[in-house]
Amino acid sequence: MGTxxxxxxxxSGSDAGAGAGSSADSHPDRPxxxxxxxxxxxxxxSVHQERVVLPSGxxxxxxxxxxxxxxxxxxxxxxxxxxxxxxYRHAVGDWLEEVVAGRLEPGEEPLAAARRELEEEAGMxxxxxxxxxxxxxxxxFCSERMTLFVATGLRAAGPDRLAPDDDEEIxxxxxxxxxxxxxxRDAKTLVAAAFVLxxxxxxxGLT
Amino acid sequence: MGTxxxxxxxxSGSDAGAGAGSSADSHPDRPxxxxxxxxxxxxxxSVHQERVVLPSGxxxxxxxxxxxxxxxxxxxxxxxxxxxxxxYRHAVGDWLEEVVAGRLEPGEEPLAAARRELEEEAGMxxxxxxxxxxxxxxxxFCSERMTLFVATGLRAAGPDRLAPDDDEEIxxxxxxxxxxxxxxRDAKTLVAAAFVLxxxxxxxGLT
Numbered sequence: 001m002g003t004x005x006x007x008x009x010x011x012s013g014s015d016a017g018a019g020a021g022s023s024a025d026s027h028p029d030r031p032x033x034x035x036x037x038x039x040x041x042x043x044x045x046s047v048h049q050e051r052v053v054l055p056s057g058x059x060x061x062x063x064x065x066x067x068x069x070x071x072x073x074x075x076x077x078x079x080x081x082x083x084x085x086x087x088y089r090h091a092v093g094d095w096l097e098e099v100v101a102g103r104l105e106p107g108e109e110p111l112a113a114a115r116r117e118l119e120e121e122a123g124m125x126x127x128x129x130x131x132x133x134x135x136x137x138x139x140x141f142c143s144e145r146m147t148l149f150v151a152t153g154l155r156a157a158g159p160d161r162l163a164p165d166d167d168e169e170i171x172x173x174x175x176x177x178x179x180x181x182x183x184x185r186d187a188k189t190l191v192a193a194a195f196v197l198x199x200x201x202x203x204x205g206l207t
Numbered sequence: 208m209g210t211x212x213x214x215x216x217x218x219s220g221s222d223a224g225a226g227a228g229s230s231a232d233s234h235p236d237r238p239x240x241x242x243x244x245x246x247x248x249x250x251x252x253s254v255h256q257e258r259v260v261l262p263s264g265x266x267x268x269x270x271x272x273x274x275x276x277x278x279x280x281x282x283x284x285x286x287x288x289x290x291x292x293x294x295y296r297h298a299v300g301d302w303l304e305e306v307v308a309g310r311l312e313p314g315e316e317p318l319a320a321a322r323r324e325l326e327e328e329a330g331m332x333x334x335x336x337x338x339x340x341x342x343x344x345x346x347x348f349c350s351e352r353m354t355l356f357v358a359t360g361l362r363a364a365g366p367d368r369l370a371p372d373d374d375e376e377i378x379x380x381x382x383x384x385x386x387x388x389x390x391x392r393d394a395k396t397l398v399a400a401a402f403v404l405x406x407x408x409x410x411x412g413l414t
C-alpha cells in the first residue's frame with residue numbers, strides 16, 4: 001500500500017489537468033480557465049479548485065476530482081452469463097457485485113489494463129475483446145473516463161495467473177444480464193449489462 | 208454562486224461519514240474504521256482519508272469522496288424519445304448530452320429533487336413517476352448514491368416554472384433510447400437508456 005500524500009493548498013496556476021482545456025484554450029464554446037489550485041491529493045485522485053469563465057461570460061469556481069481513468073470488462077461466458085465480482089466498497093459502506101474493473105496504470109493502454117484486471121480479479125483470460133463504450137461515471141465533478149470492453153472466449157488463466165492486489169478480497173459469480181440490470185447497484189455494471197443485453201446474440205454462445 | 212470552502216487537514220477522527228460504517232461497527236463482514244481525517248472540502252463534496260481494518264485483518268488507508276447524493280430523470284415523451292440536456296462539463300473538458308439530473312438539497316427527498324430538476328433544467332413537469340434503480344456512479348472511491356426515475360406524461364411547466372441555476376447553460380433535445388445507448392458518454396444517461404429500452408412499452412405512448 002502506498003501512503004496517501006495530502007498536499008493541500010499548494011498553488012499551481014498553470015496546471016489545468018488533462019481533459020480540462022487549458023488556460024490558453026480560446027475555443028469559443030469552452031470555458032477559459034483563469035487558475036487552478038490543488039486542494040488535496042490522494043493515491044487514486046487529486047482535487048483541484050478552478051476559476052473558469054463560461055462561454056456566457058459568467059465566472060465560476062469549480063472543484064474537480066482529477067482521476068487517471070479506468071476500464072471495465074463485461075466478461076460473457078458460453079452460457080451468456082455475465083461475470084461479476086463481489087467486493088466490499090468502503091466508500092459506499094456495502095458489498096457490491098460489479099463487473100471486473102480497475103484503474104489504468106500510468107501509460108497503460110485500456111485494452112492492456114482490461115486484460116490485466118480480468119486476470120487479476122477473476123483469474124480468467126479471454127480470446128475475443130471488443131470495445132463497446134467509453135463513458136464518464138461522474139462528469140459533473142470527476143474527470144474519470146472509463147472504457148468498457150466485452151470479453152468472450154473465456155478460459156481460466158492457469159497456475160501462472162497474475163495475482164490479485166493484496167487489498168482485493170474478491171468472490172466471482174455468474175449472473176444473467178437481465179438479472180444484473182434489475183439488481184446491480186454499480187453504474188458501470190448496469191452499463192455493461194445493457195450492452196450485453198443489446199448485443200447478446202453476438203457475444204454469447206460463441207465460445 | 209457560493210464560494211468554495213477548502214478546509215484541508217482538519218482532524219475529525221470521529222466523523223466516519225454517512226454510509227461508511229462507524230468506528231463502533233463490529234459487523235464481521237465490514238471493515239472497522241480506525242480514524243478519519245478530512246483532506247479537503249468543496250461546495251459539492253469533501254474528501255476524507257480513512258484508516259480501516261478489512262475483514263481479513265489487513266489495514267488500509269482509503270481516500271473517499273463524500274457526496275450528498277443525486278437524482279436522475281429518464282423523461283420519456285409520447286413518441287418514446289428520451290429527453291436529454293446538453294451542457295458543458297468542465298471536469299471532463301467537453302460537452303455531453305445527459306438525462307436531467309442534479310444533487311439532492313439537504314433533507315430533500317429524491318422524488319422532490321427529481322421533480323425540481325426536471326422543471327429547472329428542462330422546463331417540464333410529469334404526471335407519472337416511477338423509481339427504477341438506485342446505484343452508485345463511482346463506488347470505488349465516491350459515496351454518491353443516485354436514484355433514477357422514469358417520468359412520463361410530460362407537459363411544459365408554463366410561465367411559473369422554476370428557473371434554472373444561473374450557472375446552467377442548457378439545451379434540450381429528444382433522442383431515441385437506442386441512439387442514446389449507442390452514443391451517450393455519461394454513465395447515468397446510459398443506465399437511463401437501458402431501463403427505458405427494457406421497459407419501453409410500459410413507459411412510452413401513454414401520455
